[in-house]
Amino acid sequence: MATVTLKGNQIHTLGNLPENGSQAPDFKLVKNDLSTVSLSDYKGQKLVLNIFPSVDTGTCAQSVRQFNQEAAELDNTKILCISKDLPFAQARFCGAEGIDKVETLSDFRDGNFGTSYNVTFxxxxxxxxxxxxxxxxxxxxxxxxxEQVSETVDEPNYKAALEALMDA
Incomplete structure (x- = not known):
């Protein structure tokens, strides 16, 4: 198990994120049209997996907004915003916010992404x-x-993620 906090209180995930240099685990996630997508569908593209609890919280929503803004500048890169929110909620949020440069994906069907990446609470x-x-x-x-954000209510380090892309 890995330990993070929620407003200072310890909570745990299944384990640690995949290590740098390792091959990313495959996944099956649900798109807004309810079709299924896997890691192999993105072969040949750089990916940022922005993982969070729910788009209906302030910090999660801000991470989607921020990565949407940054995504416009990136070549051969997809930003995948991943949560267990239903695809309907993800589409509603993106439509209301004018978010169109990231792809929202849901792990609601079987939770295999959360298990494979050890990020399920x-x-x-x-x-x-x-x-x-x-x-x-x-x-x-x-x-x-x-990066597994140590305090769940904090935003991720956008700069570090984007710098990793530029160095790749």
Whole structure:
């Protein structure tokens, strides 16, 4: 288990994020049209996996907004915003906010993403949701940066994630 906090109170996830230099685990996530997508569908593109508990919270919403703003500047890169929110809620949020440069994906069907990436909370009030994390992958699906945010209400380090992309 990995330990993070929620407003100063310890909570735990399944484990640690995939290590830098390792091959990213495959996943199956649900798009807004309810189709399924996997890691292999993004082969040849750099990826930023922006992982969070729910788009209906302030910090999670801000991370989607921030990465949407940054995504316009990136070549051969997709920003995947991943939560267990239903695809309907993700689409509603993006439509209301004018967010169109990131892709929202849901782990609601079977939770395989949360399990594969060790980001599912195993206790506390967010049990079953995904821990705020960022994982950056190169064009070959290799992990080049990862961050599990230690205090869940804090935003991720956007700069570090974007710098990892530029160095790749």
């Amino acid at each position: 195993v206790d506390g009030p967010l049990q079953g949701l995904l821990s705020r994390s960022v994982v950056v992958l190169d064009e070959n699906g290799k992990v080049i940066h990862s």
